[in-house]
Amino acid sequence: MPKAPAFTVLCVFTALATIVEPRAQTNALDALYAKAKAEEQVVLWGAQDREIDWIPAEFAKRFPGITVNWAADRAAITKTITEHRAGRYSVDVINFSVGGMLPLVDRRLLEKPDWSIFGIDGRDVLLDGTTAATHNLVYSIVYNEKLVAPSDLPRTWEDLLDAKWKGKLVASQFLLPRLLGFLALEWGEPKTADYARALLQRQDVLVTRAPREGMLHRGERVVAVGEFVASAIQWKSMGMPVTWAPMPVMPAAQFGAAAVVRAPHPHAARLLAGWLATNEAKAARERLRFDADVRPGSRSALAAALSRSGGRVILEDVSNMKARAALYERLSTLVTARAR
Amino acid sequence: MTSGASAGELGWGGRVVLIAGVVAALALVSAPLLLLFTAAFRGPGDRLPFEPGAVWSLEHVRTIFENAALYQHTARDTLLFVCGAVAVTFVVAFALAWLVERTDLPARSTVFGLILVPMLVPTVMISIAWIQLFGPNAGWLNVALRAVVGGVSGPMNIFTLPGLVVCQAAVLVPFEFLLLSATLRTMNPALEEASTMSGASPLVTFRRITWAVLQPGILAPLMLALLVAFEQFDLPLMIGVPAGIDVFSTRIFYELNPDSGLPVYGRAAAVALPFLGVGVALLTIYNRLVRHADRYVTITSRGYRVLRYSLRRWRWPAIVLVWSYLCVATVLPVIALVGTSIVGNAPLSTSMLQHATLDAYRTVIADPTFARAVANTIVVATLSAIVVTAVGVLLAWIVVRTRVVGRTLVDIISVVSIGIPSVIAGLATMILYLSAPIPIYGTIWILVLAYSYRLAVSTRISRSGLMQIGRELEHASAVSGARWSTTIRRIVLPLIAPSLATSFVLLFIVGIREFTLGMVLGSRDNMVLGVMLWRFFEDGHAAEAAAIATMLVVSMAPVGLVARRAAA
Numbered sequence: 001m002p003k004a005p006a007f008t009v010l011c012v013f014t015a016l017a018t019i020v021e022p023r024a025q026t027n028a029l030d031a032l033y034a035k036a037k038a039e040e041q042v043v044l045w046g047a048q049d050r051e052i053d054w055i056p057a058e059f060a061k062r063f064p065g066i067t068v069n070w071a072a073d074r075a076a077i078t079k080t081i082t083e084h085r086a087g088r089y090s091v092d093v094i095n096f097s098v099g100g101m102l103p104l105v106d107r108r109l110l111e112k113p114d115w116s117i118f119g120i121d122g123r124d125v126l127l128d129g130t131t132a133a134t135h136n137l138v139y140s141i142v143y144n145e146k147l148v149a150p151s152d153l154p155r156t157w158e159d160l161l162d163a164k165w166k167g168k169l170v171a172s173q174f175l176l177p178r179l180l181g182f183l184a185l186e187w188g189e190p191k192t193a194d195y196a197r198a199l200l201q202r203q204d205v206l207v208t209r210a211p212r213e214g215m216l217h218r219g220e221r222v223v224a225v226g227e228f229v230a231s232a233i234q235w236k237s238m239g240m241p242v243t244w245a246p247m248p249v250m251p252a253a254q255f256g257a258a259a260v261v262r263a264p265h266p267h268a269a270r271l272l273a274g275w276l277a278t279n280e281a282k283a284a285r286e287r288l289r290f291d292a293d294v295r296p297g298s299r300s301a302l303a304a305a306l307s308r309s310g311g312r313v314i315l316e317d318v319s320n321m322k323a324r325a326a327l328y329e330r331l332s333t334l335v336t337a338r339a340r
Numbered sequence: 341m342t343s344g345a346s347a348g349e350l351g352w353g354g355r356v357v358l359i360a361g362v363v364a365a366l367a368l369v370s371a372p373l374l375l376l377f378t379a380a381f382r383g384p385g386d387r388l389p390f391e392p393g394a395v396w397s398l399e400h401v402r403t404i405f406e407n408a409a410l411y412q413h414t415a416r417d418t419l420l421f422v423c424g425a426v427a428v429t430f431v432v433a434f435a436l437a438w439l440v441e442r443t444d445l446p447a448r449s450t451v452f453g454l455i456l457v458p459m460l461v462p463t464v465m466i467s468i469a470w471i472q473l474f475g476p477n478a479g480w481l482n483v484a485l486r487a488v489v490g491g492v493s494g495p496m497n498i499f500t501l502p503g504l505v506v507c508q509a510a511v512l513v514p515f516e517f518l519l520l521s522a523t524l525r526t527m528n529p530a531l532e533e534a535s536t537m538s539g540a541s542p543l544v545t546f547r548r549i550t551w552a553v554l555q556p557g558i559l560a561p562l563m564l565a566l567l568v569a570f571e572q573f574d575l576p577l578m579i580g581v582p583a584g585i586d587v588f589s590t591r592i593f594y595e596l597n598p599d600s601g602l603p604v605y606g607r608a609a610a611v612a613l614p615f616l617g618v619g620v621a622l623l624t625i626y627n628r629l630v631r632h633a634d635r636y637v638t639i640t641s642r643g644y645r646v647l648r649y650s651l652r653r654w655r656w657p658a659i660v661l662v663w664s665y666l667c668v669a670t671v672l673p674v675i676a677l678v679g680t681s682i683v684g685n686a687p688l689s690t691s692m693l694q695h696a697t698l699d700a701y702r703t704v705i706a707d708p709t710f711a712r713a714v715a716n717t718i719v720v721a722t723l724s725a726i727v728v729t730a731v732g733v734l735l736a737w738i739v740v741r742t743r744v745v746g747r748t749l750v751d752i753i754s755v756v757s758i759g760i761p762s763v764i765a766g767l768a769t770m771i772l773y774l775s776a777p778i779p780i781y782g783t784i785w786i787l788v789l790a791y792s793y794r795l796a797v798s799t800r801i802s803r804s805g806l807m808q809i810g811r812e813l814e815h816a817s818a819v820s821g822a823r824w825s826t827t828i829r830r831i832v833l834p835l836i837a838p839s840l841a842t843s844f845v846l847l848f849i850v851g852i853r854e855f856t857l858g859m860v861l862g863s864r865d866n867m868v869l870g871v872m873l874w875r876f877f878e879d880g881h882a883a884e885a886a887a888i889a890t891m892l893v894v895s896m897a898p899v900g901l902v903a904r905r906a907a908a
Binding site for chain 1: 386388390391409467468471472475476477478479493499577578579581582586590594597598599600601602603605684685686687688763767770771774775781782859860862863864875877878879880882
């Protein structure tokens with residue numbers, strides 16, 4: 001029985017590891033919280049109010065004594081770079097799309113904290129260890145459920161080219177080219193360009209920056225192409241008769257949180273950035289703002305719904321980001337009437 | 341005095357004031373202008389223009405201007421859009437201004453106030469109101485019309501070039517009306533009276549006298565309308581893109597919203613370069629047309645009184661025309677706005693009012709930032725309007741009354757300021773005050789300075805106002821021993837008060853509606869209403885955004901009437 005002692009030792013070590021590691025994590029987290037609390041506040045920047053305005057109250061429940069001061073601005077990344085160039089440091093944490101955060105990584109303006117003390121899966125740490133995944137925005141179709149019967153719904157992206165949808169589709173000028181960029185990764189650029197032309201010219205899809213939810217609600221158009229599933233859930237919660245339907249391929253934009261170097265409140269920055277990527281914060285985000293994590297291993301309700309739908313989610317990742325950005329650049333000229 | 345004011349007349353005090361005006365103008369405009377040029381000619385695109393790694397390059401200019409589609413589609417669409425919108429705007433605004441200022445049209449003050457109302461509403465909200473009214477499938481007016489004429493879609497479709505042109509014109513008419521009414525109000529009618537007494541018909545008098553004398557006052561608003569229409573991008577994005585219309589200004593938006601990475605400021609700046617070229621070209625044309633400035637003097641030492649034509653048999657057609665315009669351009673959009681604020685995006689139906697609620701107003705007023713945003717907005721809009729009006733009148737006086745070397749350059753800088761996109765101006769201000777040891781970043785004071793870069797409106801209005809005043813008035817004052825400052829305070833300023841009031845009101849309203857600069861330079865402490873509205877709008881809270889817009893209309897509507905009284 002020469003292997004028995006080794007097996008026993010392995011078992012003991014494994015058992016100890018399962019007990020000791022979480023305790024070590026807890027200790028490290030407590031120590032970080034204590035230092036963060038001494039800093040009293042933390043400054044958070046994001047792109048839109050709804051993505052971050054829920055955070056102060058939820059963070060305060062988990063870590064009392066630290067005030068989250070937040071500001072939403074699509075130019076937050078430019079502002080961060082400009083401030084750092086000028087030697088001013090006012091932001092601690094950025095919660096943004098990972099594509100938007102790339103310029104900060106390129107300029108080494110993001111920290112590489114120890115994400116393990118928050119129990120974050122290594123697969124959810126992105127951008128060279130600087131960013132932890134927080135949530136995804138999943139593209140699909142959204143429709144007016146009073147005007148479109150479930151049996152009539154398109155089952156694939158190509159179904160939208162059916163003559164019955166002519167003059168009934170709307171799309172965001174901002175989101176449609178991004179959707180096409182993702183689809184081109186799957187279909188190839190020529191097929192996607194043909195698809196885009198058919199949507200725009202044959203189906204007369206209404207591409208606009210005006211709010212699509214209003215158009216769906218009023219019946220100006222009945223199906224929105226390439227909207228976020230979370231938006232549909234939010235609009236429904238506001239009393240609008242809209243909902244989403246799955247597609248066989250559903251792209252998912254990736255968002256993450258990161259602590260900024262030379263943050264004025266460095267410990268609070270690490271604490272907030274890490275907490276935003278925990279299951280606890282993700283659950284709060286989904287409950288309050290409907291934005292959910294759909295990465296592998298996610299426990300979100302949306303991830304489960306997507307799984308049940310049978311659709312396949314294409315995650316935005318560093319590996320496909322540059323190729324998709326180039327495709328977006330070319331395909332967006334079709335959408336915005338620059339190429340006809 | 342045809343050779344301009346002498347140094348002796350100016351005195352030290354006058355010289356100091358004028359130099360201060362020029363320095364202030366350069367300080368306000370040069371940072372955005374320099375960044376515009378720097379950004380356009382520094383690359384690569386993934387570097388900000390002031391960062392290490394950025395070098396002088398033609399990359400952005402080539403990317404934009406070597407694209408054949410720019411000339412095949414964008415230039416053509418822009419030309420059609422701008423010319424169409426400005427033509428409609430000008431005809432409507434001039435007719436309204438003439439009826440209000442030069443005839444005995446009833447309820448003129450009420451009409452004046454109502455015409456200005458659409459200008460109080462941020463353009464994004466006006467465009468949503470127009471879509472709500474004229475959307476081809478579910479627009480309230482189309483639904484109502486179909487109940488009479490039948491059909492499944494239309495009969496009107498806002499998502500067309502004519503739809504875009506009419507909507508843009510409806511947005512520009514109040515702006516143009518305000519400028520033209522100031523000109524018409526200050527016009528001395530003696531020449532028209534002489535023409536009439538000589539037996540000329542009203543049409544001949546209008547063509548040969550009124551039109552000719554008013555040229556500076558008409559050309560300046562026309563020039564401003566062209567520049568403003570050229571740089572407008574809200575309506576082209578909301579209504580033009582669905583119609584397949586691609587204009588220069590929307591390209592700036594595309595370059596600032598890339599799929600990933602940083603906004604490509606360089607390409608956005610390159611797209612804006614033609615705006616500056618158009619500004620310089622228009623100024624050159626304007627200067628040629630008004631080069632014999634003395635021809636346009638209508639206010640002389642002999643004094644004058646305002647003459648109003650009696651409409652007589654045209655009274656009722658004029659009333660119908662004016663109120664029809666007000667109904668379409670003011671009343672209907674305001675109804676759509678108020679409707680959105682109480683029923684959200686609900687479709688037109690007999691039951692929609694059953695769901696009406698004031699919750700949106702409660703939400704906005706209960707927002708902890710609302711009170712601060714109101715106060716900040718008033719302070720920033722008021723101070724920036726005062727700064728720009730004051731600097732603008734000084735620049736205009738230098739250009740019209742002196743032969744100072746470099747005055748044309750100052751004039752050009754003030755005119756092209758209107759072609760600088762807000763986002764570029766915001767970025768320039770951010771860089772300037774982050775680098776300078778002046779602790780105003782993140783405060784309302786940075787917004788006051790940032791809002792003050794658009795000098796074109798004030799200099800154009802003041803210039804045409806000054807050109808209507810005979811120089812002999814100032815000369816007589818100087819000969820009587822008055823100092824320059826006394827002459828300006830007691831002679832010039834009272835006579836151009838209507839122009840100054842117009843400039844202030846316009847800039848104040850622009851300041852109230854502005855949100856781009858507030859977004860770029862914003863913090864929790866300097867939140868303004870425009871930013872608050874935009875955030876509700878972006879987050880899908882149309883009712884709350886409409887509630888803010890409605891409150892703006894209600895609270896700001898008296899501003900136009902007060903200005904009219906002050907200027908009269």
